[in-house]
Amino acid sequence: MSSNKYIEQSPEIQNQRNSIRHSSLNQSVHEFSAYKEKMQDLMLPNVEFIEPQDFKKQNECIVCAIEFTQTNRQHHCRMCGSSCCGQCSYKTINKNRVCDICYMKASQLAAEKKRNKFIQSLKDSAKKLKRHIEQAERRKQELQNERDAQQDKSQIDLRVLEKETEDYRLKYSQKTQDKCQYEQQVLDLKLKMSELNTLKEQIHLECQEKEQEIRAYDTNLYLREQELNDKKTQLQRLKQQKEELENMSNKIEQNPEIIEEIIIPEPVQMLQQEKKQQEMYNTNIDIEEIMFGNTNGSKESSTLIKTEQAQQQPQKQNSTKPSQPKQNKDEDDDEEKYKCNIF
Ligand SMILES: [Zn+2]
Numbered sequence: 001m002s003s004n005k006y007i008e009q010s011p012e013i014q015n016q017r018n019s020i021r022h023s024s025l026n027q028s029v030h031e032f033s034a035y036k037e038k039m040q041d042l043m044l045p046n047v048e049f050i051e052p053q054d055f056k057k058q059n060e061c062i063v064c065a066i067e068f069t070q071t072n073r074q075h076h077c078r079m080c081g082s083s084c085c086g087q088c089s090y091k092t093i094n095k096n097r098v099c100d101i102c103y104m105k106a107s108q109l110a111a112e113k114k115r116n117k118f119i120q121s122l123k124d125s126a127k128k129l130k131r132h133i134e135q136a137e138r139r140k141q142e143l144q145n146e147r148d149a150q151q152d153k154s155q156i157d158l159r160v161l162e163k164e165t166e167d168y169r170l171k172y173s174q175k176t177q178d179k180c181q182y183e184q185q186v187l188d189l190k191l192k193m194s195e196l197n198t199l200k201e202q203i204h205l206e207c208q209e210k211e212q213e214i215r216a217y218d219t220n221l222y223l224r225e226q227e228l229n230d231k232k233t234q235l236q237r238l239k240q241q242k243e244e245l246e247n248m249s250n251k252i253e254q255n256p257e258i259i260e261e262i263i264i265p266e267p268v269q270m271l272q273q274e275k276k277q278q279e280m281y282n283t284n285i286d287i288e289e290i291m292f293g294n295t296n297g298s299k300e301s302s303t304l305i306k307t308e309q310a311q312q313q314p315q316k317q318n319s320t321k322p323s324q325p326k327q328n329k330d331e332d333d334d335e336e337k338y339k340c341n342i343f
């Protein structure tokens with residue numbers, strides 16, 4: 001296929017192709033020479049070059065000692081000014097042609113400078129590093145000191161805290177003991193409180209009973225006072241009757257003839273009145289029995305009242321002296337006082 005294709009191509013196209021190949025080859029050569037120049041050219045600062053009037057006139061190359069001819073032409077080194085062939089002087093420094101000897105010397109010098117500079121920079125770096133290391137050591141020492149101080153402080157704080165903890169534990173145990181004691185005391189107090197409440201209820205009940213008794217005694221006292229008033233009225237009437245009787249007896253002594261004209265119904269009336277009062281009194285005793293019927297104490301009091309009434313009854317029948325009801329009242333008062341003492 002390729003041979004057929006080659007045959008088919010016209011000479012015009014073939015020329016075009018050849019010219020393209022030629023130009024690309026030239027370009028490659030040019031690039032290579034530029035690269036070579038770049039690689040062989042040494043850039044050095046502060047270098048002084050010789051002017052052309054100072055070039056030396058020599059017959060052979062100073063490097064390879066070859067004689068100069070029409071084809072092997074003479075060149076000059078811009079550093080030492082010596083004559084040299086093209087092969088021994090194609091290298092350049094700062095774009096100036098130099099011989100291989102000068103190039104080697106310059107490159108060695110440059111390399112040495114570079115090395116010295118590098119060594120100097122290394123030394124500087126080492127110094128800097130040393131300074132950094134010293135600073136780091138100092139900082140480390142400071143940190144260690146701080147750490148030691150903090151550790152000491154921590155140890156002290158820890159001991160203080162342990163001591164405080166121990167104190168608090170001791171206090172806590174004491175407080176716990178106190179709390180137990182207080183709880184026990186509270187329980188005792190509650191027990192006492194309940195006992196006191198029971199006692200209070202008992203006392204309240206007793207108070208109610210005693211108040212009932214007092215009310216009963218008050219009623220009784222009221223009845224006794226009424227009775228006393230009745231007795232006083234009766235005594236007053238008896239006194240009047242006695243005076244009338246005395247007047248009458250005086251009249252009879254003075255004038256015995258009028259005895260048949262006088263009718264004395266009063267003693268009979270008086271006896272009837274006393275009987276009525278006795279009945280009333282018995283009914284009063286029944287009321288008191290009904291009031292005090294349930295309790296022992298009230299029974300005792302009711303019996304006391306009965307015995308007192310039994311003592312009173314004979315006094316009523318021959319009650320002519322005015323001082324007797326008063327005595328009865330005194331007895332009542334004594335009885336009241338006695339009952340109050342019982343309460
Ligand atoms: Zn040479």
Ligand SMILES: [Zn+2]
Binds near residue numbers: 077082098099
């Ligand atoms: Zn030279």
